[in-house]
Amino acid sequence: xxxxxxxxxxxxxxxxxISIINCAYENTAFDYFPWYQQFPGKGPALLIAxxxxxxxxxxxxxxxxxxxxxKQFSLHIMDSQPGDSATYFCAAIPSQTGANNxxxxxxxxxxxxx
Amino acid sequence: DAGITQSPxxxxxxxxxxxxxxCHQTENHRYMYWYRQDPGHGLRLIHYSYxxxxxxKGEVSDGYSVSRSKTEDFLLTLESATSxxxxxxxxxxxxxxxxExxxxxxxxxxxx
Numbered sequence: 001x002x003x004x005x006x007x008x009x010x011x012x013x014x015x016x017x018i019s020i021i022n023c024a025y026e027n028t029a030f031d032y033f034p035w036y037q038q039f040p041g042k043g044p045a046l047l048i049a050x051x052x053x054x055x056x057x058x059x060x061x062x063x064x065x066x067x068x069x070x071k072q073f074s075l076h077i078m079d080s081q082p083g084d085s086a087t088y089f090c091a092a093i094p095s096q097t098g099a100n101n102x103x104x105x106x107x108x109x110x111x112x113x114x
Numbered sequence: 115d116a117g118i119t120q121s122p123x124x125x126x127x128x129x130x131x132x133x134x135x136x137c138h139q140t141e142n143h144r145y146m147y148w149y150r151q152d153p154g155h156g157l158r159l160i161h162y163s164y165x166x167x168x169x170x171k172g173e174v175s176d177g178y179s180v181s182r183s184k185t186e187d188f189l190l191t192l193e194s195a196t197s198x199x200x201x202x203x204x205x206x207x208x209x210x211x212x213x214e215x216x217x218x219x220x221x222x223x224x225x226x
Contacts, residue, residue: 002156034215043204043219104156
């Protein structure tokens with residue numbers, strides 16, 4: 001059972017456009033929500049992360065929007081560039097339990113067309 | 115890179131043979147994880163460790179075992195490889211709660 005649901009599976013955006021990836025969860029023990037970016041042949045790398053006490057976090061062109069009551073969060077990539085073409089994973093961590101395991105979404109393959 | 119390496123990077127093995135993948139970190143991080151990545155499934159946790167000799171199962175642990183005899187090394191063993199274990203395996207490390215997890219480059223394993 002997928003604890004973090006991610007959509008869409010793939011996304012094609014024109015250069016300069018906005019890319020939006022959505023995630024949802026049910027487990028209220030999750031309290032840390034990172035996004036990872038993965039290029040072909042590489043391991044995932046942390047892109048940006050948010051805690052549920054804020055509704056939005058922005059780092060450059062990347063913004064996480066968080067809706068605690070709906071148990072949803074999303075990644076927005078503004079002014080998308082061909083170099084942003086990668087697979088993006090949302091994740092959630094229950095920091096108060098166990099070994100702080102990351103539970104990942106199924107990933108979104110983003111293609112930015114020049 | 116973030117001080118975590120996996121070996122081998124690629125391996126082809128026959129059904130029924132045992133296989134061991136190695137993860138080595140130089141950061142003295144407490145937590146280490148093994149994930150497998152498959153299309154349509156994202157990254158799924160196989161096993162994890164929260165210290166030397168302290169390990170536990172993840173969501174897809176059947177057919178796998180792990181060992182951590184030193185802080186820096188976390189080994190994943192496929193006891194008798196099957197074709198369903200063909201995948202890309204990633205090791206990760208984390209220093210503390212709610213901190214960044216660093217991933218290795220991955221091991222592509224093919225079981226024929």
